[in-house]
Amino acid sequence: MLDAIGEVIDELSSPNDVVADLFAGSGSVSRFLSQARTVISADIQEYSRVICSAVLNPSNSIQPDIFVDQCRSSTMHDALIESCTEVLEYESEAISRALEGLPLQLCEFLEEASLIKSADENYLNCSGLLECALKASHKKLMRLESKFEGLCTATLYYGGIYFSFKQTVAIDAILYEIENSASRDKDTLLAALLSAVSNAVNTIGKQFAQPIQPRMSNGQPKKGIAAKVKKDREIDIFEVFSENLKKYVGLQGNKLPHQALCMDFSDALDQLPKNTRVVYADPPYTRDHYSRFYHVLETLCLRDSPTVSRTKIGGSLRLSRGLYREQRHQSPFCIRSQAPQAFTTLFSKVSKLGASLVLSYSPHVVREGEHPRVMTIEDLTALARSHFQEIYTVCPGEFKHNKLNSRENSFEQKPHGEILIICKN
Ligand SMILES: C[S@@+](CC[C@H](N)C(=O)[O-])C[C@H]1O[C@@H](n2cnc3c(N)ncnc32)[C@H](O)[C@@H]1O
Structure with missing residues (x-):
């Protein structure tokens, strides 16, 4: 998807603008974007900050x-x-x-x-x-x-x-x-x-x-x-x-002032610089919390002797089999009742910043073994409409712009794994 993301961001910004990657995860998108622009990456998990910092500002002095x-x-x-x-x-x-x-x-x-x-x-x-x-x-x-x-x-x-x-x-x-x-x-x-x-x-x-x-x-x-x-x-x-x-x-760095932050997307939005032209956002889209899949990486970064959560196993309250951290992050984007408010916060803060939003989300096709999406593309775009002037989608691989003017535009049946929803200010 990187080329498609890069093309869209090129359309929305000029080379000296700052681009934010708000749910940066593995840092792949941040790294790609940082080759030509200043990037501010953010994620709620410390392990993501560590990886993003390493790929945005690699240290070449280590032997x-x-x-x-x-x-x-x-x-x-x-x-x-x-x-x-x-x-x-x-x-x-x-x-x-x-x-x-x-x-x-x-x-x-x-x-x-x-x-x-x-x-x-x-x-x-x-x-x-x-x-x-x-x-x-x-x-x-x-x-x-x-x-x-x-x-x-x-x-x-x-x-x-x-x-x-x-x-x-x-x-x-x-x-x-x-x-x-x-x-x-x-x-x-x-x-x-x-x-x-x-x-x-x-x-x-x-x-x-x-x-x-x-x-x-x-x-x-x-x-x-x-x-x-x-x-x-x-x-x-x-x-x-x-x-x-x-x-x-061996990674090649550049002298641009990239930053990697460990914080909630909403707090990150409050401190982005005024010249942030585009916000790229790739929030979770199923009920699976990332913190469950990567809790070991988080603890190795924090080394904070976390309390381990407990579950009922065979009638008694034992430490969880997976040895999860007790206070593992529960993302509102993974919780059906909280996701609409979280997206409203995202839309309103990006819009107030005067930036455009490139939102990566997956359509609601449920294949075998997959969990359903927390939000539909239709509900998302309906929410976005009260904050942005123009909304269209790009399907990576097809590079087709779909104008979204009404709720009739259904993505539910399309075979795309992921689409980009572009919200222009
Ligand atoms: C779909 S992944 C992003 C993948 C990323 N684009 C990549 O290339 O690896 C979603 C990320 O959102 C982060 N996240 C979930 N809730 C968050 C929140 N409230 N604030 C900031 N980050 C959050 C998760 O930790 C996870 O890394």
């Missing part, structure tokens, strides 16, 4: 090989490995046994081997040997954590569940070195780490919405679980971090 060697051979890495000796050994044994055809130890490990969860439940759901390993490592990690707050975040929260303990120990060692690096380099280093953990995570589909489930609904271990677990959990975090870091460091 990837030296930095990665420093992390790998750091005393913190050694201390973390030492603290995790018991769980590292337990995990490696569970995988070897599963590969030999004895998968039960691995199944239990994948379900219960979270250090914070097992401690919270007083090891009630763990067998004796797993309890011993978890308790021993937890005790040593908490001692380290009390000296260096946040040091063990990845290992305590996600070790055993989303990653192998070997991987979380590497992630924590890298995070520690990042914290102690020059501030101009931090976002680039962190963005490369976010890419690395996204490459390595041991889930189906490489998201963070749900940990891997080792058993079928009848309780039997799934076939092939050992091979899948081994493949993901053997990924060397330092190596993938190094590969990703080289990519980020």
